Amino acid sequence: MGSPDWYSFEGNGRKSIRFGGKEIKRVNKFKYLGSIISADGSMEEKVKPHMQASWNSWRAASGVLCNNRVPLRHKGKFHKMVVRTTMHYGTETASLRKTDEKKMDVGEIRMLSWMSGLTRKDRIRNDYIRGSTKVLEISKNVQQGRLRWYRHLLRREEDRVGMHTIKIEVQGRRRRLSAKGDGRT
Structure with missing residues (x-):
């Protein structure tokens, strides 16, 4: 040891x-x-392997995703089933920061734009790319997963640990954070 x-x-x-x-x-x-x-409270070390795994699954499926004869909506559905599931796995219980969610969003929009045959030179907005492939932002998808997990916890029996932790009431007042977010008032 x-x-x-x-x-x-x-x-x-x-x-x-x-x-x-x-x-x-x-x-x-x-x-x-x-x-x-x-x-520092970031989940960057958890986000990195998920992003790497999603890029690996995107590369494995790039024959379908980059084929011009496949309609963009079908590519979007395939992306949601194959690539997004590897990126999204395990994030229901993770406390992701906005920067971590942004990294996931940026990686996904890069995949979607390459899948659509677009580059940054084309100057196409992300909303248009997401709309044409029918793929929501990954941060919204993570939020939906968290709500699904929360509803799962609420359906459990009263004597389970999860139900006790949901009903805990902390005594006292919560400290106000400074603008830097370091706990100083």
Whole structure:
């Protein structure tokens, strides 16, 4: 067994922890239940593998997706079934930031524009590309998945852990965040 590591957010002020006479190494990110959690709260380490997997599935299906004889709507349906499912997998429970969602949106619009045979030089708006392929933004799709997951939790029995956590009421007031978002008031 290797030396144990500990994780902390930047603001807790502790430099090191000693346990049994040994100093435990501090890390800025760790893996927990398949998700990589970083000290700054971003899920970039979770988004990267999903984006890479979606690009791999897009490349594998590019024979169909880039074929000019296939109608654009059929390409959009194929994209939603093959590429988007790999990009969207596991994001129902992830707390994605706006920047993470934006990265997913940008990657997807690049796939859709290549699929449509368009480049940035053509200066076609993203809304038009999404409308012609009938593909919503991935951030909207993630939001729908979260709501679906939430409805799933609400249907469970009352004695399940998920129902207890939904009904928890925290005492006191929530701290107001500063404009920088670092917790200072």
